[in-house]
Amino acid sequence: MATYRRGVMLAAAALGATGAALAAAPGAAQVLGQDAAACAPGAPGPAILASVSGIKDRKGTLKLELYPATEEDFLAGDKKLLEAGKTFRRIDVAPPASLAGEICIRVPRPGRYALFLGHDRDGKRKFNFWSDGAGFPSNHKIGRAKPKLVDSLIDVGPGVTRATIRMQYLRGLGGFGFAD
Template identity: 50%
Template sequence: MDTGPDLGKAEAKCRPGEQGPALLVRVDGLKDRGGNLKLEVYPSNDDDFLQDDNILINAGKVFRRVEVPVPAKDPVELCVRIPGPGNYSVSVLHDRDTNRKFGWTVDGIGFSANPRLGWSKPKAAKARISADGGITRIDVVMNYRRGLGMSPLPKS
């Protein structure tokens, strides 16, 4: 069984010519091309959204993870397999320092449905997306520390 940072990766890996069910996530607004991107799929409820992966896996709940080096150029798209049609909440971490955890002064974060961020994580309903049985395309805009909060970078 997978442990630690590899939990959820085997189930998440898209196959060549993937037909689904899967999410194709386009990541926009990256600050730079350093580090890794970590995409995670959660059940879309407040108790489970952003919950510890060990807890979710042990309870038999949905958890998927894809982790890749940041691609050198656009478009940045990540494919992640999901168990089936339904509602999910997705997070994308731009782990600029590659320490595998979110550091609000360094890293970027984005969520499905692109909720406005404050000082706390969004409610699952604000990050909820509905997936069908094929390939569901979504866009995630990254947010970085700006002043006293987190927000997308200004368009250049």
């Protein structure tokens, strides 16, 4: 019994130390993606640091995509945009264990862009209305309509521009909505 109690006390002490270390480092969340260095303190930018919440699960991949801020180019195919010499950038990351996190994406120059976050849950690299999720900087509820350019617009300055994106998934007859 004494050995068991001692083990429990050691485990509790270890958890307490870990909790104290986490509490001592607020805001130390890991920035995800191959562009993470572009959002580090003192980085010259321009870049977007997207705080993401409401991720349904850890299946598949999160894709943060940057588009030109035009109706014609918003959500157009990446090959088409790149062949035309237009802005397109994608950051692919695994969903974080906490189902919330920060993703950094470099931007070619300050200006207005369209930003889309997709959750490709089935891994087919094509949006599946029935299972995949979507999010935009406006956090406007998508519902049953096609996403609108105005909901995805973001003005990027010379440094790191912050955005907050809540993921949305199909929620029955009402269309897409927030899980939380």
